[in-house]
Amino acid sequence: MQDQKNSMHQIKSPIRIHALTICLFIVPFLLSPAIAHKGATGVVKERMDLMDETGKNMKAIKGMMKGKIAFDSQKMTEHAESIRQASTHIKMVFPEGSLKGKSEALPAIWKNWEKFSMLTERLTAESTKLKEVAGNSDRRSIMKQFAKVGKTCRNCHTDFRKKKDKKK
Amino acid sequence: MLNPLIIRIVFLFIFVKINFASANTDVEPLKRGEYLFNLGGCASCHSVENGNPLAGGLAMATNFGTFYTPNISPDRSTGIGSWDDEGFIQAMTKGESPDGQHYYPSFPYTSYSKMTRQDLIDLKHYIDTQPAFSQINKPHNLEFPFNIRPLLIFWKLFNFNQSTYQVNTGKSDQWNRGAYIVNGPGHCVECHTPRNLIGGLDTGQLLAGNPDGPEGESVPGLTKDKGNRISQWTSEDIQFSLQLGMIPDGDFLGGSMGHVIENTTSRLSENDLRAITVYLNDIKG
Numbered sequence: 344m345q346d347q348k349n350s351m352h353q354i355k356s357p358i359r360i361h362a363l364t365i366c367l368f369i370v371p372f373l374l375s376p377a378i379a380h381k382g383a384t385g386v387v388k389e390r391m392d393l394m395d396e397t398g399k400n401m402k403a404i405k406g407m408m409k410g411k412i413a414f415d416s417q418k419m420t421e422h423a424e425s426i427r428q429a430s431t432h433i434k435m436v437f438p439e440g441s442l443k444g445k446s447e448a449l450p451a452i453w454k455n456w457e458k459f460s461m462l463t464e465r466l467t468a469e470s471t472k473l474k475e476v477a478g479n480s481d482r483r484s485i486m487k488q489f490a491k492v493g494k495t496c497r498n499c500h501t502d503f504r505k506k507k508d509k510k511k
Numbered sequence: 512m513l514n515p516l517i518i519r520i521v522f523l524f525i526f527v528k529i530n531f532a533s534a535n536t537d538v539e540p541l542k543r544g545e546y547l548f549n550l551g552g553c554a555s556c557h558s559v560e561n562g563n564p565l566a567g568g569l570a571m572a573t574n575f576g577t578f579y580t581p582n583i584s585p586d587r588s589t590g591i592g593s594w595d596d597e598g599f600i601q602a603m604t605k606g607e608s609p610d611g612q613h614y615y616p617s618f619p620y621t622s623y624s625k626m627t628r629q630d631l632i633d634l635k636h637y638i639d640t641q642p643a644f645s646q647i648n649k650p651h652n653l654e655f656p657f658n659i660r661p662l663l664i665f666w667k668l669f670n671f672n673q674s675t676y677q678v679n680t681g682k683s684d685q686w687n688r689g690a691y692i693v694n695g696p697g698h699c700v701e702c703h704t705p706r707n708l709i710g711g712l713d714t715g716q717l718l719a720g721n722p723d724g725p726e727g728e729s730v731p732g733l734t735k736d737k738g739n740r741i742s743q744w745t746s747e748d749i750q751f752s753l754q755l756g757m758i759p760d761g762d763f764l765g766g767s768m769g770h771v772i773e774n775t776t777s778r779l780s781e782n783d784l785r786a787i788t789v790y791l792n793d794i795k796g
Contacts, residue, residue, distance in 0.1 A: 398761030405757065409747070490755055493763060497756035497772060500765020505728065 383445035390436035391445070397429045401493065404473075408486050416478045419485070423474035426492065430466035434459075445507065452503045462499045469495055544637025547630050549778040550696045551623070553638075555770045557583045563644035566590070571617055571725065575710060576653030578617040586643035599635040600628065605673060606663075613663035615651065616670070616710060625676040625695035670711025682793075689790025692783060693718075697775065702730045702767065718794055728766050736796025746788045753777070753784055 383391050400422040406412035407419060439453050452459045469492045476488050548554070557565045557580050565584040570577050585592035591599065598609035606620035607613060614620060626634075656662060667673075676691045693699045705713045705721045713719075720732025720739065732739040740758075741749065748759050753776035756764040764772065776784070 394762075398763075400761070401757065401763075402759075402761030405751075405761070493755045493757050496763035497765060497769055500756075500763050501769025501773070502765075504765045505726075506766065 385443075386436055386438060386441050387444055387446045390433070390448075393429050393432060393436060397426055397496075400425045400429075401496070404489055408482070408489060414482075419477040420474055423470050423477055427467055427470040427474060430463055430470055433463040433466070447504050447507050449503050449505050455502070459499070459503055462495060466492065466495045466499075540633050541637055541640065543630075544633040544635075544640075546778075546780075547634040547696060548637050549775055550692065550783075551634065552698070552771060552775045553583065555774045556580045563642075563646060565638070565641060566644040566646040568646065568649060572727075573617065573710075573725065574723075575657040576651065578615060578651045578653075579649035580618075581648040582644065582646050583638065584641060584644045584646075585639050586645050589645050589647050590643060591638070592643055594635075596632055596635055600631050603631055604675075606667065606671065613660055613667070615660075615663065616666065619698040619701045621671055621712065622695055622698035622701055624671075624673050625691065627675060630696065666709060666711065670707075670709070683789070685786045685789045686793060688783065689786035689788070692787055693790055697787070699733070703733050718791075719796075725767060730767075732796075733791055734794045734796040735792070739796065741791070742796065746785075746792065749788045749791060750781075750784045753779070753787065 403412065404419060404422050407414045437448065437452055437459070440450075442448055442450065469488070473485070473488045473492050476484050479485055554564065556569055556571070557567050559567075559569050562568055563584065565582070566586075567580040567582040569580040571580065582590040584590040587593045591602075594602070594609055601607050601609065602614065603620055603626065604624040606616070606618070606624070623631075651658070676695050678687050679690065682690075700712060700718060702724055703718045703720060705716050705719060705723075707713050718733040719736065721730040724730035731741065733741055735742045744752070744759060752758050752764060753772065755777065756769065756772045758764060779787075
């Protein structure tokens with residue numbers, strides 16, 4: 344009986360190892376923020392990750408606003424704070440002329456650094472306000488502030504980003 | 512003696528007529544004109560950043576050369592202030608200036624021609640109330656032979672179906688409203704449809720996307736084709752993307768669409784956004 348158990352164990356373990364190896368390979372892919380950014384390196388990767396992270400926070404807030412995720416003012420505050428923190432890093436991850444590889448940044452950023460800079464500061468201000476209203480019972484005031492944060496994202500993408508995705 | 516039934520029918524007819532007319536005039540004409548102005552996205556192309564509104568001057572780089580948008584502010588000598596309603600309607604629906612010159616299709620009269628006469632008049636009257644700026648138009652810088660304007664008559668022959676929007680009686684009012692916006696004043700089809708060799712819309716592939724869009728952008732398709740990301744979105748997702756620019760993965764739209772959202776879609780009524788969605792959801796890939 345004991346022998347039988349042992350032999351079963353011996354047969355099983357290589358399978359377990361395989362499963363573990365496969366998981367080790369697959370999980371990072373599942374967790375990787377966006378396939379489109381695969382292959383980005385250095386500061387370009389850094390800012391793409393920063394943008395992805397911000398997108399995820401925005402998505403989570405939208406989910407709460409639209410009732411897809413349970414509303415939680417604590418979490419809402421945390422998401423707003425993450426966006427605020429990211430906004431203060433944006434300028435640092437756009438050193439002049441960093442347009443290599445997967446980058447979707449437009450040279451207009453450095454031609455019009457003043458506006459780019461102003462928009463990042465606006466994002467800081469608007470996300471700070473979002474953090475302040477996150478605890479309000481009045482959802483409409485949160486939605487209104489969320490829209491202002493979103494408008495800042497959109498305005499910046501309008502002038503300074505060109506999608507490289509050639510898919511339809 | 513008149514048949515009472517006929518009298519009743521006549522009365523009913525008058526009643527319906529009055530109601531229909533009042534439904535159209537319940538909003539002030541100027542408000543309607545302003546709404547159409549946003550719907551048409553006039554400001555997106557006829558204004559430049561930090562420039563005078565509607566005074567034109569925006570450079571549009573295309574495969575045929577660079578177009579510069581003209582002044583449409585109501586200035587009498589450099590803008591369109593001296594045009595009467597008919598002149599304006601001719602420009603918008605025939606692609607022809609009041610003095611008989613053909614317009615290049617970078618001005619999307621191919622779509623604006625679908626607009627109703629009343630909508631065009633309301634739009635014109637609203638533009639008339641805007642501030643006038645004296646700014647002389649910059650001439651287009653086009654390659655030969657595209658710089659020969661009279662040749663546009665041939666372009667129109669092949670690419671311009673000059674008719675107002677035809678209601679599809681097999682579809683709902685909402686669907687028709689959406690189709691009117693997308694193919695008419697909203698002129699979505701102009702960027703979201705691939706073009707043929709001479710720059711006409713490939714209507715066989717309506718809204719299928721244009722990998723070689725304006726400003727070198729790849730413009731996504733809006734049909735239900737599985738390759739189009741919009742085919743995976745709910746109606747609410749589509750509306751939210753038009754209102755705020757946010758798409759389901761948390762990203763925000765930008766580029767030329769950023770201007771469209773800013774000047775047009777974020778300013779539309781819920782009803783119109785819903786109508787657009789109903790229409791888009793019905794376009795097969």
